Amino acid sequence: MEQTFIMIKPDGVQRGLVGEIIARFEKKGFCLRGMKMASVDKSFAGKHYQDLSTKPFFNKLVDYIISGPVVAMVWEGKNVIATGRKIIGMTNPSDSAPGTIRGDFAIEMGRNIIHGSDSVESARKEIALWFPDGTVN
Ligand code: ATP
Ligand code: MG
Numbered sequence: 001m002e003q004t005f006i007m008i009k010p011d012g013v014q015r016g017l018v019g020e021i022i023a024r025f026e027k028k029g030f031c032l033r034g035m036k037m038a039s040v041d042k043s044f045a046g047k048h049y050q051d052l053s054t055k056p057f058f059n060k061l062v063d064y065i066i067s068g069p070v071v072a073m074v075w076e077g078k079n080v081i082a083t084g085r086k087i088i089g090m091t092n093p094s095d096s097a098p099g100t101i102r103g104d105f106a107i108e109m110g111r112n113i114i115h116g117s118d119s120v121e122s123a124r125k126e127i128a129l130w131f132p133d134g135t136v137n
Helices: 010-014 018-028 042-048 058-065 080-088 101-105 120-130
Strands: 003-008 031-038 070-076 114-116
Touching (some): 003 080, 003 120, 018 101, 031 120, 042 120
Antiparallel strands (some): 003 070
16 A cells, blocks of 8 residues: 655644644544654755755755654555645645645745655655664554
């Protein structure tokens, strides 16, 4: 069954949105297969966002991700990668429809609460990076 990597970013944790976000994925019918709270360093955050390392906002993005603890999760279900991104909304919260997580809870692109894998390949890489000891099955 398809799996995706979902991360509640530091602002989502600080604002007390962990339960709300988990509830949305659970109520949709997806299955939580792994979860941990983690504080990551610059090097780890850079690996997670390595595809964006040449972007002008990369350093700001890394500083954002290391600014506090995150909640890392693996969710499973049919089409969970694409559907998870629909539940999350667009990258820029201004473009995200009400009813999506970013549409309901975020304003700034640089504080957009949550990450979701964008492809089968990135889901595989991100799950291996965040859960290297095989705690997800
Ligand atoms: P994520 O990978 O975090 O789920 P995404 O896939 O919607 O988000 P990406 O293009 O992968 O968007 O960008 C990763 C993150 O980098 C975004 O969520 C956002 O926080 C930040 N970001 C993207 N584009 C910009 C930008 N132009 N200016 C500032 N920050 C940006
Ligand atoms: Mg992305």
